[in-house]
Amino acid sequence: MGRLGLLSLDGLTADCRIGHGLSGLVTVECEWVADLSQACVVTLAPICQSLSGEFQVSYQALEGEGVVENEVLVDPEADDPPEPLPREGIDLGELVVQELAVSLDPYPRSEGAELPGRYRQSEGEGETNPFAALKVLKSKQ
Template identity: 35%
Template sequence: MEAPVTALPPSHLRLADLPNRRATDFALVPTAEERAGIADELGITQIRKLRFAGQLTPAGACDWALDSTLGATVVQPCVTTLDPVTTRIDVEVTRNYVADWVEPDGGESEMPEDDTIEPLPAILDLNAVMIEALALALPDYPRSEGAQLDETVFAEPGVTPMTDEAAKPFAALGALREELEKKGK
């Protein structure tokens, strides 16, 4: 007796079931509720828009290539003021799923030249690829317009405070050079 075939969510593709002579188109547009869940997962304030669309194309006998675009409008807190910062993201997402993937062994390994290569999964979770691509595309340090990081200086009474300018390794040499140049003129 055969095992029953379980239905997969639309964002999951069983690669063995896809046509192996032509590309398969896909498009994911998460609902407001799904976007809110992704925003929570990524630790950002809001995802106003999100679309992930492209093609899965057979590459050789067993491999697959994913070529897609990710478009999103996200809101994150400013790193200096915590004001909301809205960012538009439009990136190309490419993955190459190969059947002969060899997992690096040992504690250290070199990064491959082609960072789009991944092991061939039996079931490809497009939702996971979308979330990973969005996480990689998010600005690391979003800043609202005009936001500046002010300098705060602390020191014990009677001690000259250390400032950012004084902490620069060649600040004293630069001042000495300027002084010598003035004397030389």
């Protein structure tokens, strides 16, 4: 729970299937469901939620010394290339936790929670931008 910043993790189940393909290709398909609570970023009140997801990861067994090519071609439309198959094996639990981590709301907020007035921007402050200070410096020249 500390690793993910959760107040509680009431349940986490995963159904993973491992398949073997040609040329040492190993695929992992997984569906997961989690019941958890996070702290509201405004009130720190617990927010209970259920999350679910699915993912697929491919691994390729490396032959010989496991030499990896230096050149990598990236096609954003194509499937991810297989990762090298770890010598110690595939940690299914770690795969599920990583998927849960990227599915969490980074700034959970309770319904109706608002910042106290002293922390909100006033009307004129909303117009400032990072370059406003530079503009003032330029006008002094």
